[in-house]
Amino acid sequence: MLVWRLTRGDIMSGKEYRTITDVKGPLVFLNKTEPVSYGEIVQLMLTDGSIKNGQVLDTSDDQVIVQVFEGTASVDRQTGVKFLGDVFKLPVSKGLIGRILDGAGRPRDGGPDIVADEMADIIGAAINPYSRQSPESFIQTGISAIDACTSLVRGQKLPIFSASGLPHNDIALQIARQAKLVGSDDDFVVVFCAMGITAEEYNFFVHDLERTGALENSALFVNLADDPAVERLITPRLALTAAEYLAFEHDYHVLVIYTDMTNYCESLRQIGAAREEVPGRRGYPGYMYTDLAMLYERAGLVKGKKGSITQFPILTMPGDDITHPIPDLSGYITEGQIVISRELHQKGIYPPINVLPSLSRLMNAGIGDGKTREDHKSVSDQLYAAYAQGKELRGLVAIVGEDALNERDLQLLKFADIFEDQFLRQSRDEDRTISEGTLDLAWDLLSNIDTKYLVRLDQKWIDKYHPTDKIGKDEE
Amino acid sequence: MSKENGVIYRISGPVVTAIGISPRMYEVVRVGDEGLMGEVIELHGDQSVIQVYEETSGIRPGEPVIRTGQTLSVQLGPGLLTQIYDGIQRPLPKLEETMGVFITRGVDADGLDLEREWDFSAEVKKGDEVGPGHVIGIVQETETIEHRVMVPPKISGTVKSIKSGTFNIKEPICILDDGTEIAMMQEWPVRHPRPFVQKYAPDVPLITGQRILDFLFPLAKGGTAGIPGPFGSGKTVTQQQLAKWSDAQIVVYIGCGERGNEMTEVLDEFPHLIDPNTNKPLMNRTVMIANTSNMPVAAREASVYTGITIAEYFRDMGYNVALMADSTSRWAEAMREISSRLEEMPGEEGYPAYLSSRLAEFYERAGRVQTLAGSDGSVSVIGAVSPPGGDISEPVSQGTLRIVKVFWGLDAGLARQRHFPAINWLNSYSLYPQALDQWYRDNIAPDFPEVRTEISTLLQIESELQEIVQLVGSDALPVDQQLTLEVARMIREFFLQQNAFHDVDTFSDLHLQYHMAKAILSFQEEAKKAMAGGAQLEDVVNVPARTDLMRGRFEKGYQDRISDLVSEMNKQIDASMEAN
Ligand SMILES: Nc1ncnc2c1ncn2[C@@H]1O[C@H](COP(=O)(O)OP(=O)(O)OP(=O)(O)O)[C@@H](O)[C@H]1O
């Protein structure tokens, strides 16, 4: 049973049109109907008896354009079209937790239909910026690269920029397993949204969620690679509608993981092409920024509500290119990004997070005295600076050899290796605490560099946290 | 004008076509059963094309469209300051009251509170001649800002009566001989620049407390600046720093198609930040417009005009106003989206052919002017630009750079190294220094321009030397050039880098900036002397007092200590010569 049918008792009585004039890609064009509303849900009755679903993209007295979620194969001029009189809604209730639904919101786990407490419009209204609350509670992921350098806070949208063949799924799952607020036992509910991923990837997620018992605490919306491509345009909206309901009606802290945004954007491009719109960069629609923002901005905290939505969109950068429109426009909307590096992966380092292009814009609000540790910001800045310089020196050494380096440069060069090998590298089930696990480790590694070169560290933190003897001892 | 009713013919996203009415271009109309606000943007045969400022889903052909006879306008008067608006001047707190935390639609809200009463004290009296823009009285709008109530443009005459006292903003407070009534509130159509007598060439800097901006690439009061940069390079932080620390009297901050949380941050922070110029909370001088990325695009298109009109209004009172628009690219994209729905012939990258003229018109509304009342006011405009992939060869960046006089180019590489502000000192520029040099000589130091030239020359030389270093390593350079590299490093790490999130470092007084620059030159000079006298570069660079000098900038009272720190450094450098 389709979700939107629940909204209208009278739809079966709706008038059926057989006025299709054109079919182009996923779009169907109809002539002369009664007034049909913009965004209305549509049902197509094919001559073979099967049913397809769609949504109105353009409406006028003379013509209506419908986008068909399942694609237009087998649609002909005899196909009947019914307008269901309402926009797309998802039945929501706490009963969503523990369920697996398909990309259009139908049960996929063999369970019963969701008994709706409420029918929620899936487009979602914008949160009034005045009604938001600043995210500022540090989430410890147990992964040093993230916790130290791109700290995550509750209510943030922080995508993973990856590429094919890299372990982004492992990282997302590790975060889902380990994420916690320090000094609180509030748990996260996971809303997982699959868009065009392979059955194998999907199984990997489900098995892991099952293995750790997290599945009972999750709601899954699943559109796989062989499911209708256009349906992917609604799947994340369903997931976010569920997330908003759970967070803002039932006080849950929701972690939304959605993958793969790249497939979503491909579907968007497909619709644009079929409408013969003037394309923006690389054929993606000019409104892709706005469209993505309508998803990513559905994160955060609002005044007067206890719950929160934290988003982890995963996207694979075509050709590992961070300037490609998909990562580029995402980066312009999200509050930072975690960038997975093929180079580190090839060196055998897990998690292969390249901290240099990675960023958490909400980090400053979430770290420091009383939140993580007073020296956190300094340490993080210093790690970056030293690693960035060390890495750059690798290029130089390749040309002129180590002999041309001065003492400072040699130390930085060595530090880059240590940083990758000991700080970044950790195992898939290693859950490091921020203070002893991550920051102390950072000080330990930084002590391989003479303090006079550690210009990003405040003297007071050096006095307090630096394992001072080390350099002296090494030199003896 | 008589109201006319028509009906919706077509709906395509934010663009609705109506038939049966013949409105004027840019007239505001009410669309659909819910009366959504829209603006006529094209007339085409018997069809009127309307951009709608609210979500259009669920609306159907045949629903009514009603003319209002008004063009898109803002309400101007006491009550603007500390307020936060959406793109069409609806106060967001008001929307929260009526709709809750999510913005639904079909709700109208006045830009100003029409009920609230203000203490008005008249500044003119019966029999006085008044003309457009003349101040007839004042209202203490916030602790720090006095709102100067002006005669609206186009109105003049002899004051027949005027009263001081407590009034709401619609009540007539002044009546002219010909019977014209003047209230504290006036309205102005946003797409028209407000009038003034003449523009002056800017000759006073807008001081921002940001070292790289003030010292190397200054903006003038009434000037224009563009900040292009890839995502995460620091456009918003830079704009917020300007909103916080620049010495404008009024700040208009437009969040145009950007993040909701960034506006929340401003709302949370500004009431607690103290304006170094008035010692009162910064919020007192601030007006915010927030039309975030997920709010309707048509209202995003309008937000920039709403903001600049408010800025001009305060300029007309004789204030120096600074306006930040983050990001003008999102504004341009809104134009592109609407244009493509209109099926207009696209220009470059799908943007409408009129993109560059719209950009130019917008920046032209900046300037230092002689107001209608004869005083001096200014609007400085700082626009962020978000080029796809960080590549500024695209139309919005190019259109902007052709107009603005200051270019603060943000650099992904610097941001990646956490060199903030990530403004590239080699390709950024300001066309104002010449006009401002006299001001610097008179107010900061007679040799200010020369010091600036020395600093920027050192940075140029460094970039040339770096090319050699890339090939042979720094040890292969002669020691004097190695010293130059150290001095340049000091400029970068000690002077150009400035941490926006550090209590002390976030703002540098212009005098302090000058002393810091001098400290660097002093290091260079002493080091040269010492090395000529046999000291080793390594020892000179590593004198502990230099580290103290550099770290000291994070501590309060640095300005008072800096000359002692410099003397101590120089002493130690001298000593390193004797040690050899
Ligand atoms: N002056 C600064 N001092 C310290 N940190 C800074 C500074 N400027 C930028 N940053 C850092 O860079 C991050 C990104 O900056 P910002 O949000 O201003 O980027 P942006 O250019 O506006 O990006 P977008 O186009 O995506 O909005 C900030 O969250 C902060 O961590």
Ligand SMILES: [Mg+2]
């Ligand atoms: Mg920004």
